[in-house]
Amino acid sequence: MLAKLTKLLKARAVVMLADKMVKLLAGAVLTILLARMLGAAELGIFAIVMAWSAFLVPIGSMGLNNIVVRRMQQQPTGAAALSLLYTAVALRLTTALLAALLAIGLFWWFYPDLMSGHTGLAIPMLFVLQSFFGLLLFEFYLHYQGTFRSLALVKIAITCLSFAAKLLLLLSGYGIASLLWLTAVEFLVVGVSQYWLYRRKQQPWQPSEPLWPGFSWRYVRLEQAKALLKRSSWLWLSGIVSVIYLKIDLVMLGAMAGAEQAGLYAAASRLSELWYVFPATLAARYYPDMLKAYQHSWPQYLARLRRFVSLFLTAALVIAVLMSLAASWLVPLLFGNDFTPAIAVLQIHIWAGCFIFVRYLISQHLVITEQEPLSLLSHGIAALLNVGLNWWLIPIMGIQGAAWATLIAYAYASVFFLFFSATTRNQLWQLLRLKTESAPKESS
Numbered sequence: 001m002l003a004k005l006t007k008l009l010k011a012r013a014v015v016m017l018a019d020k021m022v023k024l025l026a027g028a029v030l031t032i033l034l035a036r037m038l039g040a041a042e043l044g045i046f047a048i049v050m051a052w053s054a055f056l057v058p059i060g061s062m063g064l065n066n067i068v069v070r071r072m073q074q075q076p077t078g079a080a081a082l083s084l085l086y087t088a089v090a091l092r093l094t095t096a097l098l099a100a101l102l103a104i105g106l107f108w109w110f111y112p113d114l115m116s117g118h119t120g121l122a123i124p125m126l127f128v129l130q131s132f133f134g135l136l137l138f139e140f141y142l143h144y145q146g147t148f149r150s151l152a153l154v155k156i157a158i159t160c161l162s163f164a165a166k167l168l169l170l171l172s173g174y175g176i177a178s179l180l181w182l183t184a185v186e187f188l189v190v191g192v193s194q195y196w197l198y199r200r201k202q203q204p205w206q207p208s209e210p211l212w213p214g215f216s217w218r219y220v221r222l223e224q225a226k227a228l229l230k231r232s233s234w235l236w237l238s239g240i241v242s243v244i245y246l247k248i249d250l251v252m253l254g255a256m257a258g259a260e261q262a263g264l265y266a267a268a269s270r271l272s273e274l275w276y277v278f279p280a281t282l283a284a285r286y287y288p289d290m291l292k293a294y295q296h297s298w299p300q301y302l303a304r305l306r307r308f309v310s311l312f313l314t315a316a317l318v319i320a321v322l323m324s325l326a327a328s329w330l331v332p333l334l335f336g337n338d339f340t341p342a343i344a345v346l347q348i349h350i351w352a353g354c355f356i357f358v359r360y361l362i363s364q365h366l367v368i369t370e371q372e373p374l375s376l377l378s379h380g381i382a383a384l385l386n387v388g389l390n391w392w393l394i395p396i397m398g399i400q401g402a403a404w405a406t407l408i409a410y411a412y413a414s415v416f417f418l419f420f421s422a423t424t425r426n427q428l429w430q431l432l433r434l435k436t437e438s439a440p441k442e443s444s
Helices: 002-010 012-038 040-061 065-073 078-110 119-144 149-171 176-200 220-254 260-297 297-333 342-349 350-368 372-397 399-414 416-420 422-429
Strands: none
Touching: 002 119, 002 350, 012 040, 012 149, 012 176, 012 297, 040 078, 040 119, 040 220, 040 260, 065 078, 065 119, 065 220, 078 119, 078 220, 119 149, 119 176, 119 260, 149 176, 220 260, 220 372, 220 399, 260 297, 260 342, 260 350, 260 399, 260 416, 297 342, 297 350, 342 399, 350 372, 350 399, 372 416, 399 416, 416 422
């Protein structure tokens, strides 16, 4: 029994899940402490800044995470693979830094009051240091080589140290600016640590080849950069608009209803989004398995995808039912009686998880079957839908309107867009066991 438990704890998926869980639990506890110690308004300010920070993630990643590893497999030599990896890292760092400068200007335009005083320096520094997330591409390469545990353990340690420091600052009477500074430093340390692990843990590209040298701009190739930009453009734009439809609710609430209402909404959405760690982690863990199954045969790939969809959807439904029933006592218990309006928000927002769980698998399916334009189209329409619904429903229903807008947008982007393309509609019928003998068609 002990041997089985030890084996389970060492499993790749468990270690990766632990990393995500620790990070989300630390974020949830921090949200609770902010709500109880500083109030809804201050929590709303912190949530708005982190929502803007979330916009920078897809811009900096450029949709290259899975594409680079896949294209490296196709390179004729280790030198070509090395150049491809370092070119992609250079692209991510450059783009992330430019996006950070743009975000600083836009944030100053929309929230001039927050760009003065203590937060006036902390917010720009957070955006700038987040550009070091470009180094996380090395993490995906190490995953491809089979290194999972050390990467996750280092990130867990960083998260725990950062949380302890934030807790100490809160208990010492410091405010939002100090938390933003620590978050900025955490971004820097996470990125640098993943590069450090790459240098220590990388394996030879081929058994007969030496280890690759460290990152240098001399390995960057313009022709490879152009090819990567062309190949990832759909996923890049899709990632940007996906964050818009995921986070625009908080941004619009802050602008239309004020920081306090944004804080109430942030408390409920934090409890709802806490569960997204499971599909995100498991989908990343099983992406190589899905890719190999697809390369082997379409029926084998379809059977594996069907099994994962059933598992993810069942888990999401159980979570939604339990959280809906528990919301009326859970929200006051965690955040206090002042956050009672967030109960109804949680009871609506939690059902969006049913669609988010499935979307993680659908996104990987679109990458594997080379249907990235559909990913962009689905996220783009969902973003417009979410903006329009928030604009309409927030003045009428307040924070509950924002929750309904999010639920509807998530439902479209995750499932219902599949009915509007002949290719995905055909594959959906196959997934539902209506037809399993056909091979996938090219995207129309």
